[in-house]
Amino acid sequence: MLLGQFLDRAGTGVWAASSVLYFTFVSGLDGGRLGLLLGAAGVAGIAGSPLAGRLAGHVPVRTLLIWCHLLRLAAVCALLVLDGFWALLPTVALICVGDRAAKTLEMVFAAEATGGGRATYQALSRSVANAAYGLGAGFAAIGLAVGTDTAYRVLILANAVSFLAAAALTARTAPRPPRRPEPAAAGHASRSSAGPWRDRGYLAFVLLDIPMNVDDAILGVGLPLWLVHRTDAPHLLIPAFLVINTAMVVLLQLRVTARFDGPYGALRALTRYGLLTVLGCGLLAVSGAGGAWTASLALLGSTVLITLAELMRSVSSWELAVSLAPADDRAAYLGAAGVSPSVERSIGPPVLTSGVMAAGPAGWLVLGAATAAVCVAQRRLCARRLDALRPNAPGPVADPVSPAATRPART
Incomplete structure (x- = not known):
């Protein structure tokens, strides 16, 4: 499972490092149309998570993952022969659907297969995935250095090959025996029968989690386009x-997960996320004020801060999505939770390109402040819900099942 994920993410790393420039220089899309392409395709991708969560209750997760890999394989290969905004739109949309469905299925697998060790498994999974991202980014750097249309298309083909290999490895993975459902927590019974779409408290968490994924758009779209259009920093940066981003996640994810373990640790991570995002956006705001060296240092510093924010978000979003869901209907709830990053991917790029970046440095400052405010709101909402779900504990107390609650805080 992890090897297949490694190959999948290696190809995705190639794509993440080269796609913006591919659509800019090979497909000839300007910043506005590029943002619209990624945003509109992301709208279609929203369906991937709830669809995967629903199907996971009826079809083996392994089978669904294979089809997700094959869907993305076909769509990525189509990019080699398609050109123009309207031809690229449905193709990129299929990639988004398959990508979001695959990530939701991985969440379901981790939650069901690892039980109480799900946080550690998720951290290990992210470390493996980001090591693969780094490998893919290194390969992409070679193609970007060459800079020809043929080099860009070779990078696209490398991504396609990774999906084929991941599908083959997934097919060879032995299916796991079904696990006995965990006992439902107090307060969950009435929700599980209605499903996540009638659970207003859980839907409020999902809604607030949408802007909490803004770090993905900043790293994938905001930083590259801001560098190209608003700074003198070299493109090879x-x-x-x-x-x-990859190196930091590989080295720090397990440590961060251990430090902010459990649902109440996830609440503490929310506060750090808001602060780090404000600081990262602040560096972006000043990156265009100097020359190439000043811009490069500011952009690299912002990358570090936004990556630290991503580490906090990966802990909080994952742990809270699982902890707030009833165990007997977890796949459907995680499918609903997967809508958050999907929606962010649809609105994040156009918001950054047409709103934040169009407003100049002030746009980044507003984005950081707004994200911090959302962090405060989500923390309060989730704290109340967690306290309500705890039997015989009407008020907020320390998390009794979290290992972090029984050991000294790490420095």
Whole structure:
């Protein structure tokens, strides 16, 4: 499972490091149309998570993952022969649907197969995935250095090959025996029969979690386009953003997960997320004020801060999505939770390109402040819900099942 994920993410790393420039220089899309392409395709991708969550209750997760890999394989290969906004739109949309469905299925697998060790498994999974991202970004740097249309198309083909290999490895993975459902927590019974779409408290968490995924748009779209259009930093710095992000996640994810373990640890991570996002956006705001060296240092510093924010978000979003869901209907609830990053991917790029970046440095400052405010709101909402779900504990107390609650805080 992890090897297949490694190959999948290696190809995705190639795509993440080169796609913006591919659509800019090979497909000839300007910033506005590029943002619209990624945003509109992301709208279609929203369906991937709830669809996967619903199907996971009836079809083996392994089978669904294979089809997700094959869907993305076909769509990525189509990019080699298609050109123009309207031809690219449905193709990129299929990639988004398959990508979001695959990530939701991985969440379901981790929650069901690992039980109480799900946080550690998720951290290990992210470390493996980001090591693969780094490998893919390194390969992409070679193609970007060459800079020809043929080099860009070779990078696209490498991504397609990764999906084929991941599908083959997934097919060879032995299916796991079904696990006995965990006992439902107090307060969950009335929700599980209605499903996540009638659970207003859970839907409020999902809604607030949408802007909490803004770090993905900043790293994938905002930083590259801001560098190209608003700073004097060299274009070859773009793959370095992904390499830094990857290295930090590989080295720090397990440590961060251990430090903010459990649902109440996830609440503490929310506060750090808001602060780090404000600081990262602040560096972006000043990156265009100097020359190439000043811009490069500011952009690299922002990459570090936004990556630290991503580490906090990966802990909080994952742990809270599972902890707030009833165990007997977890796949459907996680499918609903997967809508958050899907929606962010649809609205994040156009918001950044047409709103934040169009407003100049002030746009980044507003984005950071707004994200911090959402963090405060989500923390309060989730704290109340967690306290309500705890039997015989009407008020907020320390998390009794979290290992972090029984050991000294790490420095």
